[in-house]
Amino acid sequence: MLERLRQPWPDRRAELLLGALACAVLLIIVLMVVFVAREAWPTFRHNGLSWLGPGGNVDSQIGTMVNGGRDFHLRAWPLVWGTVLTTGLAVAFGLAFALLASIFIVEFAPDRLRAIIVPVVRLLAAVPSVIFGLIGILVLVPFVGNHIVTAGQKKSVEFVVQLSGASLLVATVILTVMIVPIMIAIIVDALYAVPRTWKEGAVALGVNRWRAMWTVSVRAARPAIIAAAVLATARALGEAIMLSMVSGSVGFAPNPFDGPLFLLEPLRPLAATIVEDAESLQAPAVRSSVYAFALLLLFSSLFLSLAGFLAKQPMKKYGARI
Amino acid sequence: QATPVITMSGSTSVAPLATLLAKAYVKSHPGKVKFKLAQGGSDVGVADVAAGRVTIGNSSRDPKSSDPSGIFFNKIARDAICLVTNPGNPVANLSQETIQSIFAGDVRDWSQVPGAGITGTIDLVGRTAASGTQDAFQKIFMGSKTVTSSIAAKASNGLVQQAVQSDKNAIGYVSLDFIGGVTPAGYNGVACNLRNAKSGEYGGVRNFWMVTRGRATGVVQSFIAWVQNNAKAQAIVGKHWVPLK
Amino acid sequence: MAVATRPPKRHESIATWRWGDRIAFALCWAAGIGLCLIAALIVGYMAIRGIQYLKPSLLWSHPSGEVDQSNSGGFLDPILGTVLLTIIGIGIATPIAVATAVWVVEYGRPSWLARAVESGIEVVAGTPDIVLAIFGLALFQQGLFGWMSFTAEGGAVFGRSFLTAGAMMSLIALPMVYGNTREGLQAIPRHVREASYGLGKTRIATIRRVLLPAVKPNISTGAALGMGRIAGDTAIVVVLLGATLRLESEGSVPGANVLKGTGSTLTSYVYNNSPAGEGNAAEKAYAAAFVLLLVVVALNFAVDLLARRGAQTGLEGTRLGAGR
Amino acid sequence: MITDDRTTDVSTTTPDAAGPPPPIRKIVVDAPPTVAPAAHTPVGHAATGGAPAHVRGEPGPERMALGGLSVFYGDNEAVKSVSLSIRLGEVLALIGPSGCGKTTLLRTLNRLTELTPGARRDGTILLEGTDIDALEVTTLRRRVSMVFQQPNPFPMSIFDNVAYALREQARKRPGRAVVEPLVEDALRRAGLWDEVKDKLDAPALRLSGGQQQRLCIARAIATRPEVLLMDEPCSALDPRSTLVIEQLIGELRQDLAIVIVTHNMQQARRVGDKVAFMYLGDLVECGPAEQIFDAPQAQRTRDYVRGAFG
Amino acid sequence: MITDDRTTDVSTTTPDAAGPPPPIRKIVVDAPPTVAPAAHTPVGHAATGGAPAHVRGEPGPERMALGGLSVFYGDNEAVKSVSLSIRLGEVLALIGPSGCGKTTLLRTLNRLTELTPGARRDGTILLEGTDIDALEVTTLRRRVSMVFQQPNPFPMSIFDNVAYALREQARKRPGRAVVEPLVEDALRRAGLWDEVKDKLDAPALRLSGGQQQRLCIARAIATRPEVLLMDEPCSALDPRSTLVIEQLIGELRQDLAIVIVTHNMQQARRVGDKVAFMYLGDLVECGPAEQIFDAPQAQRTRDYVRGAFG
């Protein structure tokens, strides 16, 4: 075998071999969709599309499944909504923050500071989610519970949920901190990759550095910014462990119309739900539901990358490099 | 031939006990058998043993209608479930009715709870439906009533303990090992501690099970028999849990 | 931007800027400083807690399922587990990723397939680890994969083992290795390849003797990043590694038995000892988390070194976040 | 509002700004000599009284003055104490072998070198008598504008490219109505209007290389700077575009001081009123084009203009 | 290296070049005229019987013959039915404005254009009478070797760079002992040996631009090709390295057929025995250097060599 490798390869065979390996990746994805979809099928067949809709208390529905109910009835809306909320808020804040920070790193940071920030960013990007979860549950959650949530607020919703500190607020904050470095990493690289001639062209016209950055570099880097947002969204969607630790894990859909209070309400996104119910997989109804959650996540990340791709198209025309 | 291996998986609450027992058994029966222990939750244990992935599944919950057929639950010990409140709000005693009305969501303010030190909303902390503790609590304490859906359902004893610890208005229920940092409330006039549980006065006890595929045979059988009957084994159980006898 | 710093000070003042620009400027600074503060807080807090609770003995004593934490042992096995799992994962990921990158950049015919593979990797990168985990469970409990964990007499497959977990972990690392390798290859100017072709070398010869050596730094950078991701992942471990306290070997073949066996990693150890897991030993959790953090930092450091080595070889090793 | 911090004396800016007819025709009309003689005169013979590339007016007032200017990249001294003066209405052509510091010198004139980490500068540069270090950098760069070697239009529409500087330099963003005439004027002066007036909203990067470069010139002169720096503006272009741009330069010199770097000596001869020869950072010789090419003083100049090296 | 920047007249070159490393001395010995005459001859005067750039031997046998060669990129015809013959012991210099198809033509000669998607070729190219399409491509490229505009050594040690070229595909890689003498020989012929013989294992990318380019030449001639193609080999180099490489070319021509693309007409004159002028894909004129520069037939050639454009 080794001997064969040492021999010069005919180009054709090499190409086929490498190509085959590359296609293996595709195969895995197909397998994944198929397997997950197959497992998820029963619950969808039973609930139809109203599976996504609101109705009843999702926790008790799952509860009955866990305790062996053969009943597939499930209305996953609170979980979906929880996912949308955490992801949406985190990405919205995160993107703005990351963009500013990236511009700072590339343009304004003094060399010494830049030399510090860059590794810091990569470190942050690498901190395992379980550590964020640990800090969240042992530090932030008690803090919010004891110092931010007021008795009045607790009373106002006592018939619906408990405000224990584990809340949308904490979840969003930590999630933001988790995804910002990922975005910064991508955006910074893109900003650096903007052809120097463009920025110099702008600066040479007597445009100040911020404007040059904003009107030319950032503009040229939009595809990367979108890519960053997509990746970050995917991460936020999929974050399970940390959220299961700090989100309060209640199948409740916080209502923005409750005013600021809704930030303090607990919830449980899809991914966290999967983690927590993974141990009851042997109950057929639970199994099917859990895989249904997974399928939902899978498809949303599929659509994400598709959406990102489409969003980049119009920019090609003006010479953005994608 | 090679020494047989007993593989266990299942309830994380049973795991510590199972480990201790296994150690002692190996010591007293050298070379007779080896043990491997995985955790993952009661349901995992039941499922694994049913599928034959392990020889023993540990469960901290009683058999369910939904459990796969052909498995056999061997009771090995019992464990007390304590109602716990925040140290800032010690409650000496709770009657079953009080508990039921609190957790059913009928009573929502400490002022309505006899013996409560404080007033204000009651923060209910419970367990997710998957957990054996939840199952036991429902059976033992709630009887016909069901736990209100507004309860903050935690995934583990630790979370409940932590939630109650950090929230003055909270009340929850945990297995006896988890009363550190919180104050256990008496139940029907009996304090929740190991002694009362052993003596049988304390009512709120659940069972620990070792589940086998069909009736246990061979080394497994002898191990479980040892656990159930051997004095030393029960002594080990007695350290933190409630022995059968 | 290094404004040449020597008298006379070059005159540049934001006083002439529009108000909007000045505010944006301020915001940028705020964001940058804020970033550093957050990082400092997190690392600092973990360090304090870690040093407070980390006793050397914990590092080389086996964990045991005692109730009172005082004698529930240390986390030697989780450390070993982390190392083992990381090696397996990266070991599987690297060859596939590199091969894929080479194929896409150097051959990429038919182009639709190349594009498909590209976006395929993108999808993998975007797939939640928890989804991978339960997909792995569904996949590896098929009888076909019995050899990776073990098949019980009932014919059912356990499905949880270092091999199965590692296989799924490789999917997490794959995009990183792939991305870096591809960047490296694309950074090599076309005329370098042509020079080789011009000398009458085949594509594959060029790849093996010129391109791969040139992108070695990128590959190792990607690998290091990927290892960081693997070491830091929890969901897959919790679901797919069985989270046994100790390394439980399976079968009699030395070496293989460990791979086929179950165990735990630092992440799952932290998770299980945090209130979220059944155990509630904050001290142990903090200590282990600190060690985990150190591991990650070490890997990052490795990334830096590798990248610097890459820069020296002339064709610079580009990397996420590294800038230029 | 747009022209707020432009301090060019009105006299120079107004006349041409009046009604410039379609440049192309204009070129044919009043600048036939631009190419003709050079094209038909063998370089060698030019020595024997070849007509100068174009009619030279009196050099106007001095715009910029370099005194003992040195530029260092780290320890490498790329420009070695150069002294020069740049006058209105005069085209100064910088020639010299690759790497001799032409670009560096040029970039220093509007403090672009400050963008290069590790670049240091000695000596004084005066713009209309005031040290450029004393000027706020954006103000300076608005008055001393630059065209680069590679055409670098921004990834926007043609219109936005020209409007860019106008909008950005204004304290508050002027509407399209305000900008439109100025854009048109700039495009006309850059001789690009007729080619693009129907596709102003097309991406600038769709233009041909020559058009892109002229767009960049339009962009640079839109805000009516006092000095225009050009770094090998034609080296990336085909012969025709080169011709057009050389004619363009011939026109712009009337109300601008122009410094152009070029590799092509014939080009330097055609467009340059004054020519400066640099070698390894030294300013070897500087004088009227004829002198440099037909009667160079220094040996190195002689060798170079005879194409012995470079 | 040559210690003197006035690279031009032998009087100054020979003596102090004689001091330092052999390769120069070698060059100076058997090719002194390489630069001298051209250097002394102002381009213009060359008309009046300037000596040819160097002593020309009889053109050797024909190596390659192009017949009606056309190259298309998509629909754009970059080279339009060119017919040429390339002879042993003769340096053919291709000149022409940017984009006229020089590089394309060159790359077609060893079928490198096949790597460009959408590039098509018409007409015949014969190498020693056999159609190059009939030859196995790797064999062809070993016989018709190429040096590129950018010095592009591989990211390996100096030794490996040359050895890489030598190691045959077919057999398993020969040991260092086998290739060592060949590498040394190649480096000697490229006049690089004495500069690098002590640091053969240093990364090639640490070398200076000029050294890198000569390394690439060494790499290209290591396999003893019959034809050597060079695409603007000096345009990225400083004057001194340029000189050395021109001298090198002067030597190599004895046992090679060389085709060199250049922008610099003086260079073409100095190194080229034959010069071919291309314009927009057409081969306008091809003939001895003197003819092209001093008595060009075609108008376009005349304009071009007089620097009217490009």
Ligand SMILES: Nc1ncnc2c1ncn2[C@@H]1O[C@H](COP(=O)(O)OP(=O)(O)OP(=O)(O)O)[C@@H](O)[C@H]1O
């Ligand atoms: N950013 C830089 N950092 C370090 N050295 C530089 C930098 N830019 C230029 N140099 C050096 O400064 C010297 C002059 O460079 P410059 O680009 O000004 O020459 P040039 O005359 O413009 O060359 P060309 O005609 O090829 O454009 C060169 O030796 C070059 O190596």
Ligand SMILES: Nc1ncnc2c1ncn2[C@@H]1O[C@H](COP(=O)(O)OP(=O)(O)OP(=O)(O)O)[C@@H](O)[C@H]1O
């Ligand atoms: N890869 C390509 N794809 C499409 N067109 C190309 C490609 N390469 C070159 N061309 C076109 O072919 C024509 C000839 O290009 P070529 O590079 O041969 O010119 P050249 O004489 O080498 O120019 P220069 O002197 O600048 O190197 C040009 O019009 C160019 O636009």
Ligand SMILES: [Mg+2]
């Ligand atoms: Mg330059």
Ligand SMILES: [Mg+2]
């Ligand atoms: Mg070319």
